[in-house]
Amino acid sequence: MSAEYAGPEHAGPEAAAREDGARPRAGRARDAAASKQALLRAAQELFGQKGFERTTIREIGERAGVDAALIARYFGNKAELYVAAVVAEDNAARGPAEFRGLAQITDTLVGRSDERGPGPIIQALIRSDTSPEIRVAARDRIAGRIVEPLAEDMAAQHVDRARLRAEIAVSALYGITLGRSLGWFEEIRSVPRAELVALVTEALTTLTLPPGDAGGAGETGEAGTGAG
Amino acid sequence: MSAEYAGPEHAGPEAAAREDGARPRAGRARDAAASKQALLRAAQELFGQKGFERTTIREIGERAGVDAALIARYFGNKAELYVAAVVAEDNAARGPAEFRGLAQITDTLVGRSDERGPGPIIQALIRSDTSPEIRVAARDRIAGRIVEPLAEDMAAQHVDRARLRAEIAVSALYGITLGRSLGWFEEIRSVPRAELVALVTEALTTLTLPPGDAGGAGETGEAGTGAG
DNA sequence: GGTCGATGTCATCAGATGATGACAACCGGA
DNA sequence: TCCGGTTGTCATCATCTGATGACATCGACC
Numbered sequence: 001m002s003a004e005y006a007g008p009e010h011a012g013p014e015a016a017a018r019e020d021g022a023r024p025r026a027g028r029a030r031d032a033a034a035s036k037q038a039l040l041r042a043a044q045e046l047f048g049q050k051g052f053e054r055t056t057i058r059e060i061g062e063r064a065g066v067d068a069a070l071i072a073r074y075f076g077n078k079a080e081l082y083v084a085a086v087v088a089e090d091n092a093a094r095g096p097a098e099f100r101g102l103a104q105i106t107d108t109l110v111g112r113s114d115e116r117g118p119g120p121i122i123q124a125l126i127r128s129d130t131s132p133e134i135r136v137a138a139r140d141r142i143a144g145r146i147v148e149p150l151a152e153d154m155a156a157q158h159v160d161r162a163r164l165r166a167e168i169a170v171s172a173l174y175g176i177t178l179g180r181s182l183g184w185f186e187e188i189r190s191v192p193r194a195e196l197v198a199l200v201t202e203a204l205t206t207l208t209l210p211p212g213d214a215g216g217a218g219e220t221g222e223a224g225t226g227a228g
Numbered sequence: 229m230s231a232e233y234a235g236p237e238h239a240g241p242e243a244a245a246r247e248d249g250a251r252p253r254a255g256r257a258r259d260a261a262a263s264k265q266a267l268l269r270a271a272q273e274l275f276g277q278k279g280f281e282r283t284t285i286r287e288i289g290e291r292a293g294v295d296a297a298l299i300a301r302y303f304g305n306k307a308e309l310y311v312a313a314v315v316a317e318d319n320a321a322r323g324p325a326e327f328r329g330l331a332q333i334t335d336t337l338v339g340r341s342d343e344r345g346p347g348p349i350i351q352a353l354i355r356s357d358t359s360p361e362i363r364v365a366a367r368d369r370i371a372g373r374i375v376e377p378l379a380e381d382m383a384a385q386h387v388d389r390a391r392l393r394a395e396i397a398v399s400a401l402y403g404i405t406l407g408r409s410l411g412w413f414e415e416i417r418s419v420p421r422a423e424l425v426a427l428v429t430e431a432l433t434t435l436t437l438p439p440g441d442a443g444g445a446g447e448t449g450e451a452g453t454g455a456g
Numbered sequence: 457g458g459t460c461g462a463t464g465t466c467a468t469c470a471g472a473t474g475a476t477g478a479c480a481a482c483c484g485g486a
Numbered sequence: 487t488c489c490g491g492t493t494g495t496c497a498t499c500a501t502c503t504g505a506t507g508a509c510a511t512c513g514a515c516c
Contacts, residue, residue, distance in 0.1 A: 030482060030493050053281055054357045056473065067495055072475065125412055126354045129282045139412060147413060161427075167413040168404055168427055175403015176396055184353055184367060185375060185395040199389075199396055199435065207431040258463050258512055284503065295465055300505065 036074045038064035043085045048119040052082055053129040079131050085120045090141040099146050102208055103201045113181040146170055157210045169204045264302045266292035271313045275348040281357040307359050313348045318369040327374050330436050331429045341409040374398055385438045397432045
């Protein structure tokens with residue numbers, strides 16, 4: 001099996017969400033907002049699966065059903081499109097307290113990578129082929145959205161070295177996510193998501209629990225920091 | 229009294245390991261084995277730092293002090309050179325029981341990435357820009373060298389789901405290694421290696437210990453599976 | 457000294473890629 | 487209907503990259 005994540009097929013350039021408040025202009029063939037959205041969506045998918053360099057703008061245009069030259073018009077260039085994809089990916093992650101508690105985080109990250117592949121954010125992190133701006137953008141997203149809330153929860157429970165432990169936990173989590181979605185090994189790829197999440201949560205809970213609670217690591221379902 | 233044929237050692241691509249059984253041909257300026265070795269070494273460094281696509285053969289030749297066209301002559305093409313780099317990296321890792329016990333594994337992997345960057349093997353794993361052959365080669369190396377011994381140790385201690393747990397632990401470990409060497413977050417990058425290894429080993433030990441021993445996860449120094 | 461294979465150097469090709477600008481098609485309003 | 491801006495299409499450029507082959511240089515052997 002290829003390391004490139006094979007995800008569900010995309011729909012066409014329709015179904016674009018119009019967030020700029022423009023009136024619908026129903027049934028219009030020429031729709032800049034829709035084209036832009038289709039490009040962004042295709043970019044999210046392809047960048048998320050193959051990374052920056054390996055994805056060509058022609059490919060993005062083809063998947064979006066739109067001429068690739070429009071990328072330059074709407075996003076400036078390929079790198080800026082990547083940043084836009086990172087931002088979009090991050091915005092899509094704002095669930096209702098989606099990232100609260102280690103078990104939640106694990107389940108969300110694993111689930112998302114199961115459905116859509118690694119995603120542009122982590123691709124930007126693990127590859128050196130992106131510009132510094134892209135990496136900084138991606139890093140800030142993860143730090144602010146996952147690491148910091150987790151570290152705060154832990155600090156509130158008087159965990160020593162909370163920030164460091166949170167960083168380690170998140171890094172480990174991304175390694176596991178990568179190993180699964182890229183098919184590094186056999187079992188981690190085929191194990192049901194729930195079982196994987198349980199095992200991972202169990203292990204990482206050791207890192208995130210307050211000093212005295214180490215013995216309770218066995219209960220994986222509700223384990224973690226501040227789940228609830 | 230100076231016998232001339234003990235000629236001055238020229239800096240650059242000397243110190244080649246001659247495995248083809250050719251006679252030494254002392255002091256020869258034109259030395260295919262040395263050139264090949266220099267290319268391989270440069271390839272290990274550059275592929276390990278930047279990955280496959282981002283590294284150009286001209287760059288490798290420049291670092292090796294050798295014309296890049298020799299890559300085609302000695303290795304066939306760029307992809308085969310990558311495979312050679314993976315094999316060389318793997319062979320370099322055969323220390324005396326270097327990968328025995330989780331603490332050992334953690335220390336070795338972190339240490340190596342601290343010194344030399346991620347390395348070509350993990351680069352091949354995390355990126356999709358390499359050919360399937362390269363990925364398979366890299367995957368086999370890690371599976372055979374790290375995951376399987378670890379899983380066997382665990383199985384010998386009657387750990388349930390040993391193989392899966394070993395895969396998870398190794399994946400997590402690579403995530404941490406990546407996070408540190410690529411500088412994802414602040415503290416994981418700057419923390420002393422010993423402290424990081426202790427924390428990581430502590431957490432992963434939960435995964436690798438037999439069912440009843442979960443309480444002993446605190447002793448990080450000797451923790452792990454079959455250390456010593 | 458001469459020959460020949462091994463080794464190294466160089467120029468160049470073909471393909472891919474990101475970017476750009478000219479041009480065409482479309483739409484809404486005057 | 488006519489006009490001007492918007493949107494989409496296309497051809498093309500400059501660059502980079504891996505690969506290839508011709509040629510030069512070296513060293514061993516006769």
